[in-house]
Amino acid sequence: MGAALLLALAQVAVLAVVLMAVHRPLGDHMARTFTTERDLAVERGLYRLIGVDPRGEQTWRAYLRGVLALTVVGIGLVYLLQRTQAILPDAVGMPAVEPGLAFNTAVSFVTNTNWQSYSPEATIGYTVQLLGLAVQNFVSAAVGIAVAIALVRGFARRRTGTLGNVWVDVTRAVVRILLPLSVVAALVLVAGGVVQNLTGFTDVATLAGGTQQIPGGPVASQEAIKLLGTNGGGFYNANSAHPFENPSAWISLLQVALMLVIPFSLPRTFGTVIGDRRQGRTILAVMAGLFVISLAALTWLELRGAGTAPQLAGAAMEGKEQRFGIVASTLYAAAGTLTSTGAVNSMHDSYTSLGGMVPMVNMMLGEIAPGGVGSGLYGMLVLAIVAVFMGGLMVGRTPEYLGKRLGPREIKLASLYILVTPVLVLAGTALSFAIPGVRADVEATSIANPGVHGLSEVLYAFTSAANNNGSAFAGLTADTPWFTTALGVAMLLGRLLPILLVLALAGSLASQDTVPATSGTLPTSRPLFAGLLGGVAVVVTALTYFPVLALGPLAEGL
């Protein structure tokens, strides 16, 4: 195990150096993007085309209405495209997608989840991939960034009723950040062997005398935004384990960097916009600390290879690719579940019992280390508010954060925020087994692995959906009426309720004046606060989920 740990350290060191080098210029660029008054020529054209005044400031309610409108229209369009697939060009022979599955998939991509209840090779043709799914990969990521920026403005502004303009923020996020990065990333991916064509399936005669279908597709362009936008929906069923999505170990490391680069740069953007970069560094330190701890635990557990099948085989290689081995697989699994990406280059369902619990816990943390594009930052800032509140309780002072008083309204909104996903996860999992008819169907049709591992599959599914992650214990057959509906609802509420609460919080903060820091103010840019924040994140998660984890992966692994 010693040599493997050394290799694991080396890849993390390289990743850390790359991210540290990139996060400053990218974080500053994003700060400029969302603070400048200047519009690019192409943006002015876009604003005229869609009919908005780029200088029109919006209240939090108007901002929210914009997000809701984009969500509703997006779901409608993706649903329509799937239902009419049979008559679309370039469908590669795929029929129309069934209504339940089409609903689930539309919600999934619009909410930045990219949960896939279907097998892409057998369900989704190129037109739906491009016009439907790829477009939402961009827009949902841009919405996440916009909401985070709105919250940051809430801290930065004083006595205003407004948070900016959602159409401007979403447009700029796409035009200035996501699209340029995607073009570069897509071309590098092709250079590394990721396919990019429109040829469909090619039949070849193999050496052994059989035939094999070689799939095609516009994969690299999709892959770039799948990772940069922390979306995660694979072009193929095997996601980034498929050699055409992820052909080599260096491409795999690049993909990990693409998932992490925007979420790890946003704290810098936050610090720059509020005019105190130390605050951004503290947030970044907590994100990085949690990431390293989680990755170390997962890598150690998989290298240890406990469990009947891994012990018999000699290593936990079931569901892992030879070119990646264990350490490049666990790095990808950590990045995929600590962000909201949910992309995989190995199959989590076949991980060791305790190893498979780590991706689940990563998502239960609320995807804040570093989390999805935008959602990671706003999730962490909400937790910071809770941490300040708890710190204030200990010493009996009115809590304040970044010069804003945290009154009953702010604390209520923050508390509701951290309750949303646990309620969705636990209620969804419980209902799957509590409703007799549903339970029979779940056990007979959906669960692939009998016993407690089956509970883990269902728990993983609702954790992934409610946190908008999208990865799976993929043995679960989720294309059933119960799961397409229940997971669809979990994804939708898991996306929109937190956004509603964050925007309400932002509006409330923006309307306040700032209070000057006094000797009684808890300093929030020191290691002490970083420790408190990390501790709050872990304790809230552990207290909420420990009982159900004890029934699933802990029961299996201990």
Add this chain to the structure above:
Amino acid sequence: MSRSSTLRPYAVALRAMLVATLALGLVYPLLITGVAAVAMPDRAAGSLVTAGAADEPARTVGSSLIGQSFTDPDGVALPGYLQSRPSAAGEGYDGGASSGSNLGPENTDLVAAVEQRRTEVAQREGVDVADVPADAVTASASGLDPHISPAYALLQVPRIARERGLPESEVESLMRSSIAGRDLGFLGEERVNVLAVNIALDELSVG
């Protein structure tokens, strides 16, 4: 609030989404497709590989990135070929159905399958079950893994040499020269591309 101000965001969103569909769903991927086709046509098309004797036109036999089965129609290993890992993609290495087994670590079906594969591989190669490497008895994540470990490749040398009537040293040196190191020296694992070795073996046998 007036009705128009409630509905207005939806009109804007619809226009925005249609523009996005055109720009991000059509222009962006077609631009990448075009550039890739001109600048890196082989890779964009799937790194296809050809094989064939010198006197006949080369034919496409697969992709260097996608694994294949080297078995007869009944799934029995062809003894002259290097064998790939077990595959959960369709009936095995089905390019239209990439998938892992998704069986959990305590699943009795998986334990039984690993046990059976260990016995089969040990028998086929004439070695002790303890010498069978992990990748030989586990299905990959994609079901299309083009590689096996150097240990599993070298394990198969004596059998391949015997079946093809080639000196073992010749097959072994081919196998050793086919081992690809870790990317940049420290990323991923050492591996052997099964299809590439089998094409080379066919050429060796003809030559």
